[in-house]
Amino acid sequence: MxxxxxxxxxxxxxxxxxxxxxxxxxxxxxxxxxxxxxxxxxxxxxxxxxxxxxxxxxxxxxxxxxxxPAMDSNDQTLRMVAFVFCILSTVSLGWAIIPLAWMIPMSVHCWGIYKGTKANTAAFGVCTLIFVNLVAGILLLVSKKDA
Known part of the structure; x- marks a missing residue:
């Protein structure tokens, strides 16, 4: 070595x-x-x-x-519900077109957090709270941080 x-x-x-x-x-x-x-x-x-x-x-x-770090079932549930809220917000605000430019990539990143391939950071939780969905952002902030 x-x-x-x-x-x-x-x-x-x-x-x-x-x-x-x-x-x-x-x-x-x-x-x-x-x-x-x-x-x-x-x-x-x-x-x-x-x-x-x-x-x-x-x-x-x-x-x-x-x-x-290993993700426990509570964190996995919080992250899945956050992803569902991101998708619901993206679909419900799709008529506005412009928000889709950031909502779609943030929802995809939220899926990665749920699957464990992306890090759950406080910064992403705050951005989700502000730009996508209040509930999803809070759930990501409550969930254990990876970085």
Whole structure:
């Protein structure tokens, strides 16, 4: 591993269900598990969340080159209802045409948050609250933040 950048890599023990953090010089004791539906190998030189950082270690799943925190059923429900409200607002305001320029992309991003492929940030929650739907924005702000 000499010369590789710090990040999450497949565990050198050979266990495909684990990722271990390489700090740039040596393997650390920080491990996380990989969900079967997620990729199991990091790209060489990829950056990941630092152990002990906001993603925490030992929890979550590997998404691209970042470990995302696991989503519980309560967060998944909040995010799904937020997505439904985004769609309802987009359809009901479709007659105005101009709001569709931001409502459609924001609804698509909200779907990504529900599926766990996009990060749920406070900034996106506030923008959803202001530009798409008040209820959807509040639900995204109440849901656990990913970044």
């Amino acid at each position: 000499a010369g590789n950048e710090a990040g999450w890599y497949p565990d050198p023990s050979g266990d495909p269900s684990k990722m271990r953090f390489w700090n740039g010089a040596q393997w650390t004791d920080d491990c996380t598990t990989v969900q079967p539906s997620q990729p199991t190998a990091a790209q060489p030189g990829s950056y990941g969340a630092q152990p002990g950082g906001q993603y925490g270690y030992g929890q979550g799943y590997y998404q691209g080159s970042v470990v995302q």
